[in-house]
Amino acid sequence: MKNESSTVENYIKTIYSLCDKNGKTTVSAVAERLQNNPASVSNMVRRLHEKGLLENKSKLILSKEGNLLARQLIRKHRLWETFLVRVLNFKWEEVHDIAEQLEHVHSPLLTERLPVFLEYPKFDPHGDPIPDKKGNLPDLNAIPLTEAEVDQLYIFRSVATDKSDFLNYLNKKGLQLGQKWKVTEKEEFDGSVKLLIDENREVYFSETVAQNF
Amino acid sequence: MKNESSTVENYIKTIYSLCDKNGKTTVSAVAERLQNNPASVSNMVRRLHEKGLLENKSKLILSKEGNLLARQLIRKHRLWETFLVRVLNFKWEEVHDIAEQLEHVHSPLLTERLPVFLEYPKFDPHGDPIPDKKGNLPDLNAIPLTEAEVDQLYIFRSVATDKSDFLNYLNKKGLQLGQKWKVTEKEEFDGSVKLLIDENREVYFSETVAQNF
DNA sequence: GTAAAATTTTAGATTAATCTAAATTATGAA
DNA sequence: TTCATAATTTAGATTAATCTAAAATTTTAC
Numbered sequence: 001m002k003n004e005s006s007t008v009e010n011y012i013k014t015i016y017s018l019c020d021k022n023g024k025t026t027v028s029a030v031a032e033r034l035q036n037n038p039a040s041v042s043n044m045v046r047r048l049h050e051k052g053l054l055e056n057k058s059k060l061i062l063s064k065e066g067n068l069l070a071r072q073l074i075r076k077h078r079l080w081e082t083f084l085v086r087v088l089n090f091k092w093e094e095v096h097d098i099a100e101q102l103e104h105v106h107s108p109l110l111t112e113r114l115p116v117f118l119e120y121p122k123f124d125p126h127g128d129p130i131p132d133k134k135g136n137l138p139d140l141n142a143i144p145l146t147e148a149e150v151d152q153l154y155i156f157r158s159v160a161t162d163k164s165d166f167l168n169y170l171n172k173k174g175l176q177l178g179q180k181w182k183v184t185e186k187e188e189f190d191g192s193v194k195l196l197i198d199e200n201r202e203v204y205f206s207e208t209v210a211q212n213f
Numbered sequence: 214m215k216n217e218s219s220t221v222e223n224y225i226k227t228i229y230s231l232c233d234k235n236g237k238t239t240v241s242a243v244a245e246r247l248q249n250n251p252a253s254v255s256n257m258v259r260r261l262h263e264k265g266l267l268e269n270k271s272k273l274i275l276s277k278e279g280n281l282l283a284r285q286l287i288r289k290h291r292l293w294e295t296f297l298v299r300v301l302n303f304k305w306e307e308v309h310d311i312a313e314q315l316e317h318v319h320s321p322l323l324t325e326r327l328p329v330f331l332e333y334p335k336f337d338p339h340g341d342p343i344p345d346k347k348g349n350l351p352d353l354n355a356i357p358l359t360e361a362e363v364d365q366l367y368i369f370r371s372v373a374t375d376k377s378d379f380l381n382y383l384n385k386k387g388l389q390l391g392q393k394w395k396v397t398e399k400e401e402f403d404g405s406v407k408l409l410i411d412e413n414r415e416v417y418f419s420e421t422v423a424q425n426f
Numbered sequence: 427g428t429a430a431a432a433t434t435t436t437a438g439a440t441t442a443a444t445c446t447a448a449a450t451t452a453t454g455a456a
Numbered sequence: 457t458t459c460a461t462a463a464t465t466t467a468g469a470t471t472a473a474t475c476t477a478a479a480a481t482t483t484t485a486c
Contacts, residue, residue, distance in 0.1 A: 007443065027464060040444050042465055047442085058464090087300075088326045098320045105314045113301045220473065240434060253474050255435055260472085271434090 001065060004051070006104045009073055010034070011044055012053060015062055016070035025060045071135030072111075077103040078124035078131075079114050081162065085125040086118065092125045093167030126167075127158025127177050145193065145205070145213035148183045155180055159213060166209075173203055214278065217264070219317045222286055223247070224257055225266055228275060229283035238273045284348030285324075290316040291337035291344075292327050294375065298338040299331065305338040306380035339380075340371025340390050358406065358418070358426035361396045368393055372426060379422075386416055 004012075014033050018025040027045065031038040048054045053066035062070060080102040084090040090098075115121065115130075122138065123129055131137050142157050156179045159170070170176075175197070184202070185194035191207030217225075227246050231238040240258065244251040261267045266279035275283065293315040297303040303311075328334065328343075335351065336342055344350050355370050369392045372383070383389075388410070397415070398407035404420030 005442080028462090036443095037445060038464065039446080039466080042463095044443080046465095084323075088323070088330055090322070090326070094322065098318065098323055101318045101320070102315075105311065105318075107311045107314070109303070109307065110297075110301070110311055113303070117301055218472080241432085249473095250475060251434065252436085252476080255433095257473080259435095 001069065003106055004053075004069070007044075008048065008051070008053070009069070009104055011041075011048060012062070012066055012070050013073050015048075015054075015060060016067070016074075019062070023061050027060065030060070068135050071131045071137075073103050075131040075133075075135070076105075076111060078128060079111075079118065079121070081124045081126070082118055082121045082130070083114060086121075092162070093164040093171065095125065096162040096164060099162075123158070124162075126162045127156075128160075128162075145183075145210045146191070146207070148193075150183050150186055153180060153182050156213075160211070169209070174201070175203070214282065216319055217266075217282065221257075221261065221264070221266070222282070222317055224254075224261060225275070225279055225283050226286050228261075228267075228273060229280070229287075232275070236274050240273065243273070281348050284344045284350075286316050288344040288346075288348070289318075289324060291341060292324075292331065292334070294337045294339070295331055295334045295343070296327060299334075305375075306377040306384065308338065309375040309377060312375075336371070337375075339375045340369075341373075341375075357424070358396075359404070359420070359424060361406075363396050363399055366393060366395050369426075373424070382422070387414070388416070 011030070011034070014030055015025055018029050018033060027038050027041045030036075031041045034041070045054065045060065046057070048066070049057050053063055053069065055061040055063050077099045080099040081095040084095040084098060085092060121130055129137050129140060140157075143154075144160070148154055156175065156177055158177070159167070179198050181195045181197045183193050184196050187193070191210065193205050193210050195203045195205065197203055224243070224247070227243055228238055231242050231246060240251050240254045243249075244254045247254070258267065258273065259270070261279070262270050266276055266282065268274040268276050290312045293312040294308040297308040297311060298305060334343055342350050342353060353370075356367075357373070361367055369388065369390055371390065372380070392411050394408050394410045396406050397409050400406070406418050408416045408418065410416055
């Protein structure tokens with residue numbers, strides 16, 4: 001696989017993360033996520049297809065190559081986040097933007113040695129699984145908060161985003177990976193939930209927040 | 214200081230390293246080093262001046278800003294090389310190209326924490342001094358091999374380049390930092406030298422090689 | 427001090443990545 | 457089915473960084 005620009009790599013990562021169960025997404029969704037003009041995205045889609053990173057000329061579906069590239073970028077991103085937190089003592093809300101740059105450093109040797117030094121971590125500091133060398137992800141029997149049943153006990157395993165504003169909000173609310181919780185109330189009309197954390201603390205979450213678990 | 218592109222940063226580093234005792238270099242020297250067309254360099258020089266990184270519109274002299282940027286890049290480069298060798302077990306000839314990418318990662322927090330973890334290294338794996346936060350370099354009373362006096366004893370403290378082809382050549386000859394050596398013969402007509410290493414091994418160097426010490 | 431050689435700059439083109447505005451195509455609701 | 461709205465693509469422009477070819481300038485050598 002030849003070297004792609006950071007721009008191309010960011011498009012591939014974005015497409016990967018936006019794909020639905022059919023492995024498909026749309027120009028407008030990518031444009032929205034990247035805060036780019038749809039015309040720019042449309043243009044880039046043509047070029048991604050020419051590079052063999054997309055299946056179809058018009059449909060937004062990653063090719064095998066594109067899929068592997070995305071997973072390898074996620075692997076590098078999460079390994080660097082693990083490194084920053086474990087080795088350089090960063091906090092979990094500080095690492096996203098730095099890993100976003102580090103993931104584009106191209107060196108097969110470095111990508112091989114970093115996980116050796118970290119002793120083959122399986123999860124990053126946000127509880128998200130780190131794809132292996134071949135891009136495989138473990139089967140997690142984790143469920144999103146929005147699908148949790150009332151009064152059932154769960155363990156807080158991961159967050160779905162590593163953006164600092166969201167993580168700072170969790171910090172303020174005192175939430176950490178590993179905590180036990182159950183949903184005590186679920187509001188149907190606005191999707192908000194009330195949680196009992198570690199059997200002693202109540203927290204309310206809006207639907208927007210709940211979707212990030 | 215605002216964020217510059219990797220391209221701009223590479224120009225500044227190149228200009229810095231090519232400057233003579235008057236702090237000056239030429240368009241053609243930069244073009245040669247970067248393997249770019251002189252026209253491209255000329256063009257970039259205008260833009261570097263517009264950004265305030267060069268003193269004059271036409272003369273190739275770094276401004277205070279440009280000088281500081283260069284030293285901070287060298288600092289990051291050498292810190293990352295130290296990290297790669299000491300922490301990830303890279304060899305000294307393997308780290309240049311990776312550090313060349315890592316030095317462009319922009320994060321004040323990372324640049325602050327990396328040297329803390331490494332316990333404030335003063336020299337990189339090639340014996341080259343690491344500028345401090347403010348860009349200051351220690352006064353070395355080291356002399357280049359080309360100026361060594363015959364039969365005077367010296368210690369091998371550093372190499373002037375971290376390019377892998379040169380370092381592989383040294384490895385093949387069995388040269389390492391810390392070795393004691395003296396010049397036993399000096400050929401005036403071609404600049405080549407004969408060295409006695411650790412009092413038991415003779416090595417011949419051409420002028421080209423000697424200039425990299 | 428002038429002419430040849432070397433160096434630098436200008437002019438115009440190219441590529442990647444973006445934009446706005448306009449045209450086209452697809453979706454979907456009555 | 458048809459027409460309005462939404463989504464996408466095309467056309468044309470812009471910016472950073474590069475190129476080649478040609479013009480202008482500076483150096484060097486006699």
